[in-house]
Amino acid sequence: MDGQSHGISAASAGQVYGASMLDANKGMLVTWDPMPYSTIDGGTTWRRDTTIDNFSGFLYDIKQVDDSLGYMVGSSGKIYKTTNGGVMWDTLTKPTHSSYSFYSLEVYSQTTFSVFGSTGTFLITTDAGMTWSVKNTSGSTLNGSHFSWNSNNNSYAWFTVGSNGYTLKNALTVVPVELVSLSATVVDNNVSLNWKTATELNNKGFEIERKSGEGSWNKVSYLPGNGTSTSPKEYLFTDKGVKSGKYQYRLKQIDFDGSFSYSHVIEVEVGTPMTFDLSQNYPNPFNPSTTISYKIPENATVSLKIFDVTGTEVMTLVNQKQDAGSYTINFDAKTFASGMYIYTIKAGDYTATKKMMLMK
Numbered sequence: 001m002d003g004q005s006h007g008i009s010a011a012s013a014g015q016v017y018g019a020s021m022l023d024a025n026k027g028m029l030v031t032w033d034p035m036p037y038s039t040i041d042g043g044t045t046w047r048r049d050t051t052i053d054n055f056s057g058f059l060y061d062i063k064q065v066d067d068s069l070g071y072m073v074g075s076s077g078k079i080y081k082t083t084n085g086g087v088m089w090d091t092l093t094k095p096t097h098s099s100y101s102f103y104s105l106e107v108y109s110q111t112t113f114s115v116f117g118s119t120g121t122f123l124i125t126t127d128a129g130m131t132w133s134v135k136n137t138s139g140s141t142l143n144g145s146h147f148s149w150n151s152n153n154n155s156y157a158w159f160t161v162g163s164n165g166y167t168l169k170n171a172l173t174v175v176p177v178e179l180v181s182l183s184a185t186v187v188d189n190n191v192s193l194n195w196k197t198a199t200e201l202n203n204k205g206f207e208i209e210r211k212s213g214e215g216s217w218n219k220v221s222y223l224p225g226n227g228t229s230t231s232p233k234e235y236l237f238t239d240k241g242v243k244s245g246k247y248q249y250r251l252k253q254i255d256f257d258g259s260f261s262y263s264h265v266i267e268v269e270v271g272t273p274m275t276f277d278l279s280q281n282y283p284n285p286f287n288p289s290t291t292i293s294y295k296i297p298e299n300a301t302v303s304l305k306i307f308d309v310t311g312t313e314v315m316t317l318v319n320q321k322q323d324a325g326s327y328t329i330n331f332d333a334k335t336f337a338s339g340m341y342i343y344t345i346k347a348g349d350y351t352a353t354k355k356m357m358l359m360k
Helices: none
Strands: 016-021 027-031 036-039 059-064 070-074 079-082 102-107 113-117 121-125 132-136 142-150 155-162 165-173 177-187 190-211 218-229 233-239 245-255 260-262 266-270 289-296 300-308 313-322 325-332 339-347 350-358
Touching (some): 070 113, 218 233, 289 300, 289 339, 313 325
Parallel strands (some): 016 059, 102 142
Antiparallel strands (some): 155 165, 177 190, 190 218, 245 260, 300 313, 339 350
C-alpha cells in the first residue's frame, strides 16, 4: 500500500470485521454489509462482490490464499469459498453446527484451514471443506485464533482468544480415519452404502446420516469401526424401505475420545415404480419364512393376505395406506402346516394372486 488510507465508496459497507491482503495491491475484506469486497489497486477502489446464496447475516472473517482462492466465514454457520478471486462464492458443505456463528478463520494451505466460532466450536478441514473434524472447547465463544499445522503427523497447535480468556492447545490428532471411497447404489426402495478405509486410528465407528431436501440430517444407523488398523477395511450398510425421492447421505466417523468428522455428501434418487407388480415370493419352496415383494406406482390402500388351498384366509400381512414405491415383507409360517398357500394383493383397482409352497 502507499501509506495512505482508502475508504470503501459503498455507503452500506459499514464496520469492517475482517481483511486479508495478498500483496501490496490485492486484498479482500468483509463488513456488516453481507457481501465481501475486493481490491486490485492497493485499496484505491473496492469492488462489491456478487450476492451469495441470499445471505442476510454477517460476514466476520476472510482470507485470500492466492490470486484465485479465498475463504470467508460468518453467522448461521456460513463457510464460503471462491476460486476466481471473489467474483463468485460457493457455500461449502456445512457440519451440523449450522446455527453457530463463525468469527475467525486461519488458513494453513490451499486445502487445510480452521474455523472458530460460538459455543467453543472449532472445525478443521484438510480437504478444502469437503470433510470436517469437529472439536469443542470449554464453551467459550472463540473470537480470534492462530493455527499451526504439522502435515507430517496430522497434528496441530492453536491459540485462540475467547469470551472466557485464552486457550492454548497442541499436539492433537485431527483425522483418525483415512476414508478412500464412499458410494451408493439404489435397488427399488433400498439404498446400499459402501465405503472403504485405508487406515484407521482409534476409530470407534460410523453413524450413517440421511436427509431429504432442505431438511435436517437424521441418524439412520451405526456401524462399529475397527479401532486401530493399518490394513484396508470395507463397510456395507443398506437403508431399507426408503420412500421415493432425492436424498443425501454422509458418514459421521467417531473417535473413542468423542471427536468426530464428516465424510463428503453423496446424493441418490429413489424412483417411483411405473406399474403395479406382485413378485414371486423368495425362496420358494420355503421353510419356515419367505419374502414377498410388490410395487405400487401411486399412493393406495394396500391389502396383502395369505390363503390356504381351500380359500380360507390365514393371515393378513398388509392392510394400510402406502405411498408409491417398492415394498418387501416377510411371511413367517413356522406355525403353519406344509402345503400350498396363496397370496393376494389389492391396491386401488389392481389385484394379483400367486402361489407358494411351504415344505417342512
